Amino acid sequence: xxxxxxxxxxxxxxxxxxxxxxxxxxxxxxxxxxxxxxxxxxxxxxxxxxxxxxxxxxxxxxxxxxxxxxxxxxxxxxxxxxxxxxxxxxxxxxxxxxxxxxxxxxxxxxxxxxxxxxxxxxxxxxxxxxxxxxxxxxxxxxxxxxxxxxxxxxxxxxxxxxxxxxxxxxxxxxxxxxxxxxxxxxxxxxxxxxxxxxxxxxxxxxxxxxxxxxxxxxxxxxxxxxxxxxxxxxxxxxxxxxxxxxxxxxxxxxx
Amino acid sequence: xxxxxxxxxxxxxxxxxxxxxxxxxxxxxxxxxxxxxxxxxxxxxxxxxxxxxxxxxxxxxxxxxxxxxxxxxxxxxxxxxxxxxxxxxxxxxxxxxxxxxxxxxxxxxxxxxxxxxxxxxxxxxxxxxxxxxxxxxxxxxxxxxxxxxxxxxxxxxxxxxxxxxxxxxxxxxxxxxxxxxxxxxxxxxxxxxxxxxxxxxxxxxxxxxxxxxxxxxxxxxxxxxxxxxxxxxxxxxxxxxxxxxxxxxxxxxxxxxxxxxxxxxxxxxxxxxxxxxxxxxxxxxxxxxxx
Numbered sequence: 001x002x003x004x005x006x007x008x009x010x011x012x013x014x015x016x017x018x019x020x021x022x023x024x025x026x027x028x029x030x031x032x033x034x035x036x037x038x039x040x041x042x043x044x045x046x047x048x049x050x051x052x053x054x055x056x057x058x059x060x061x062x063x064x065x066x067x068x069x070x071x072x073x074x075x076x077x078x079x080x081x082x083x084x085x086x087x088x089x090x091x092x093x094x095x096x097x098x099x100x101x102x103x104x105x106x107x108x109x110x111x112x113x114x115x116x117x118x119x120x121x122x123x124x125x126x127x128x129x130x131x132x133x134x135x136x137x138x139x140x141x142x143x144x145x146x147x148x149x150x151x152x153x154x155x156x157x158x159x160x161x162x163x164x165x166x167x168x169x170x171x172x173x174x175x176x177x178x179x180x181x182x183x184x185x186x187x188x189x190x191x192x193x194x195x196x197x198x199x200x201x202x203x204x205x206x207x208x209x210x211x212x213x214x215x216x217x218x219x220x221x222x223x224x225x226x227x228x229x230x231x232x233x234x235x236x237x238x239x240x241x242x243x244x245x246x247x248x249x250x251x252x253x254x255x
Numbered sequence: 256x257x258x259x260x261x262x263x264x265x266x267x268x269x270x271x272x273x274x275x276x277x278x279x280x281x282x283x284x285x286x287x288x289x290x291x292x293x294x295x296x297x298x299x300x301x302x303x304x305x306x307x308x309x310x311x312x313x314x315x316x317x318x319x320x321x322x323x324x325x326x327x328x329x330x331x332x333x334x335x336x337x338x339x340x341x342x343x344x345x346x347x348x349x350x351x352x353x354x355x356x357x358x359x360x361x362x363x364x365x366x367x368x369x370x371x372x373x374x375x376x377x378x379x380x381x382x383x384x385x386x387x388x389x390x391x392x393x394x395x396x397x398x399x400x401x402x403x404x405x406x407x408x409x410x411x412x413x414x415x416x417x418x419x420x421x422x423x424x425x426x427x428x429x430x431x432x433x434x435x436x437x438x439x440x441x442x443x444x445x446x447x448x449x450x451x452x453x454x455x456x457x458x459x460x461x462x463x464x465x466x467x468x469x470x471x472x473x474x475x476x477x478x479x480x481x482x483x484x485x486x487x488x489x490x491x492x493x494x495x496x497x498x499x500x501x502x503x504x505x506x507x508x509x510x511x512x513x514x515x516x517x518x519x520x521x522x523x524x525x526x527x528x529x530x531x532x533x534x535x536x537x538x539x540x541x542x543x544x545x546x
Contacts, residue, residue, distance in 0.1 A: 156341040162311055162328075163335040164358045164408075174354060178345040 034225040042225040056209055057217045061233050068199050068210035069237065071127075075134025076195040080188060083139035087146020087187070088180065097147065108140045112198040116205050126206035134198045141190035149183025150176060185249040192245050196238045211237070257284035258322060258446055259308070259412070265316030265472070266303055277303050279472035281317070283465060288444030292457035293475075294505060295467030296513065301450040302338075302416055304467070308448060309335055309414045321412065331359075334410035338417040340397040342389040348400045349385040352376060352407050359408035375407040376400070379433060395426035402430070406437055413438075415449040419456065428489055431459055435486060454505050458498055459487050466508040469516035476508050 020036050027035035034042065043061075045052075050062035057064075090097045112133045119129030157179060161171040203212030211230050218226035264281040267274045277300040285291050295301050306312040308319050310329045319326040321333075329335075334355075342351045352372035360368065376385055379399040389397050398418065405413060418434070419427040438445050438460075451457050457464045458481060466476040479501055483492075492498040 156337065156339060157343065159311060159335075159337065160341050160343065163309070163333075164355045165329055165331065166354070166358050170354075170358065174346075175343065178343070 032224055034228060039225040039228045042223070043229040046226070046229060057214050059209070059214075061211075061229065064209065064211050064214050065233055065237050067208075068203065068212060071130055071203075071208075071210060072134060072192075072195045072199045075131045075198070076138055076192055078131060079135035079137075079139035079191060079195065080142055082135065083142035083187070083191070084146060084184065086139075087143040087184070088150055088176065090143065091147035091150025091180070092176070104140065104143060107136075108144075110137075112137045112201045113205070116202050120206075126208055130199070130202040130206055130208065133202050134195045137198045138191040138195035141194065142184065142187035145183045145187030145190070146180060149180035152183065153179045181252060182249070185245070185252065189242065189245040189249060192241055193238065196234075196241055200234055256320075256323065258287035258289075259283075259285035259448070260320045261285075261308060261317070262319075263317030264304070264307055264314050264319065266300075266307060266312070266314050267472075276472035278307070278314075279316075279474055281473075281475050283475055283478075285446060285448065287446055289463065290438065290447045290449070290461045291463050291465060291478075292449045292451055292461040293465045293467055294451055294454055294457050294509065295473065296469055296509065297452060299467050299469050300471065300473040301452075301467055304473075305414055305416050305448060305450050309333060311335075330412070332410055333412040333414060334405035334408050335414045336398075336401050336405045336416065336418045338420045340389070340394075340401045340421075342397055342400055342404075344389050347386045347388055348376060348381055348392065348403075349373060351389070351400055352404045355404045355408045372403075372407055375403040378406070378437065379403045393426075395422055395430060398422060398430060399433075402434060402437070406441070409441075409443075411443065411446060413445055413447040413449075415447065415451075417450050417452065420452070427456070431456060432486075432488075435460055439485070454502050455489070455492065457481075457505070458483070458492055458502060459489065464501065464505055466505050466512070468512040469509075476512065479504055479508075 024035050024037075027033045027038075046059075046061045050060040052060040053063060090100060115133040115136050116129060119132035120126065123129050123132065153176065157175050160166075161175055166174065199210065200212035200215065202208075203210040204216040207213055207216070211233050215227055215230035215234075218224075218230065261281060261283040264278060265276070266278045267276040269275070281304060283291070293301055293304065303312065307314045308326070310319075310326045310333075313327070321330060342348075343354070346354065349369065349372050352375060353368055356363070356368045356372050360371070363371070373382070373385060376382060376399075379402055381396060381399055381403065384392060384396060389400065392400065398421075402418070415434075419430055422430065438447065447460075449457070449460065454464070461481055463478045463480050465478045468474050468476055481498075481501055483495060483497055492502075
C-alpha cells in the first residue's frame with residue numbers, strides 16, 4: 001500500500017481502535033460501564049435485525065433512528081421555512097436587522113431543554129412540542145448565514161439589477177437567491193446538526209420512541225450497553241446527515 | 256437644448272466626518288448620436304461622474320437632463336457596460352444577455368428573447384460559447400458578453416465605464432473595433448459616454464474628448480473635437496497629423512491639470528517628476544511617427 005493509502009485508511013482506523021482501547025480500559029475501571037465486546041454481545045439483536053418491531057421501545061436500531069430522523073426532518077424543515085425568508089429579510093433591510101438583532105442574539109443561546117417545556121405548555125402534546133423545540137433551536141444558523149449572505153452580495157450585482165431595471169421579484173430570484181445560496185447551505189448544514197442534537201434531548205424528556213427515547217428507557221431499565229449502542233447510532237446518523245448536507249451543498253454550488 | 260444636458264453637477268462623500276468633494280461644477284452637453292469620451296487619471300471621479308449621469312447615484316448639486324427629463328434613476332433607453340464585466344456567474348452567457356432582454360422587452364415570448372440574445376452574442380463572435388458560464392470565459396470574452404448584453408436591449412444611450420480597462424492590449428484593440436462597428440451598425444443614433452484613461456482609445460472612438468481635471472474636486476476641461484473620418488484604425492492614428500495634434504493636446508491638458516492639483520495640495524517643490532499615468536499604447540509593429 002502506498003503512503004497515501006496508509007494515510008487515508010490506516011490512520012483513521014488506528015484512531016478508532018485507540019478510542020476503543022480507551023473505552024475497554026475505562027470499562028475495567030468503572031463497574032457498570034460495558035466493554036465494547038459486551039456492548040456488541042448485548043445489543044447485536046438490535047443491529048442484526050435493524051427493522052424489527054417487538055414493542056413500543058423495543059425496536060431495531062434503524063427503525064428507531066428513522067423515527068428520530070422523521071421528527072428531525074419535520075422540525076428542521078419547519079425551522080428552515082421560517083429561517084430562510086427571515087434571514088434574507090434581515091439581510092435586505094438594515095432597519096429590520098437593527099430591530100431583531102438583539103432578539104436573535106438573546107434567543108440563540110437558549111438550550112433545547114428550556115424550549116421543550118414551553119412547547120409542552122403551548123401545544124399540550126409531546127410531538128408538536130418536540131417539533132417546536134427543534135425548529136426554534138435549529139433556525140438561528142440559517143437566519144444568521146442568510147442575512148450575512150445577502151449583505152455579502154457585491155455592489156456590482158446590485159448595479160446590474162439597477163442598470164437592467166430588473167423588477168424586485170426578478171432581482172430576488174435571479175440575483176439575491178443564487179448569490180446567497182452558498183451561505184444558506186452553510187446555514188442549513190449547521191442547522192441540521194443542531195436539529196439532530198435537539199432530537200435526543202426532546203425524546204428523552206417526552207419519552208417518545210426514537211433513539212433518544214430508547215436511550216433514556218434503557219437507562220431506566222439498567223441495560224447500559226444499549227445506552228452505548230444508542231450513542232453510537234446517534235453519532236453515526238449525525239455524521240451521515242452532515243455528509244449528505246455537504247454533498248448537497250457542493251452539488252448546488254452557484255458560484 | 257442638447258440631448259444630454261449636464262449642469263453644475265457636484266458630488267461629495269463623507270469620509271471621516273469631513274466632506275470630500277469629488278466633483279464640482281461639471282457642465283457638459285451631449286448631442287444625440289454623439290460619442291463622448293471622458294479622459295482622466297485614475298481616481299479622479301470619472302466613474303462617479305458616469306454613475307451620476309446614468310442615474311446609479313444621485314448628485315448633491317446640479318442636475319442631469321436627458322431628452323428634457325431630469326434623471327432620477329436609471330433610464331429605460333440606457334445601457335451600461337462596467338469595467339469588471341459584472342456578469343452574473345451563475346448564468347450562462349446567453350442567460351446573462353437574456354436577463355437584459357427580458358427586462359427590456361417583457362412582452363416578447365421566451366423563444367423570441369432567446370433568439371434575440373443569441374443574435375447579439377453571435378454579433379460579438381460568441382456564437383459557439385452561448386452556454387458557457389462567465390467563469391469558463393476569458394476576460395475578453397466576458398467583456399464581449401457584457402457588450403452584447405448592453406446592445407441587446409437596443410439602447411439609445413450607452414454608458415461605458417472603462418470598458419476595456421481590464422483587458423490586454425491586443426484584445427482591447429479588437430474589442431474597440433467591434434464596439435465601433437456595433438455603434439455604426441445599430442441603425443439608430445446611439446449616444447455614448449465613455450470613461451477611459453487611454454487617450455488613444457478615446458481618439459479611436461469619439462467625436463469629442465473631454466479631459467477631466469485632477470481632483471478633488473474634479474471638473475471638466477474644455478472638450479476637444481475629433482474630426483477624423485471613420486472608420487478609424489489604430490495604425491492610421493499613429494500617422495495622422497490631426498490625431499497626433501489632438502492626442503498631444505489632451506495629454507498636455509491632463510499633465511497641466513495634475514501639476515495644478517499638486518501645487519494646490521503641496522506648495523513645496525515635489526521631488527516626483529510628472530509621471531503621466533495616461534495609458535499610451537503603441538502597437539509594436541507601427542513605426543513611431545516623426546514630429
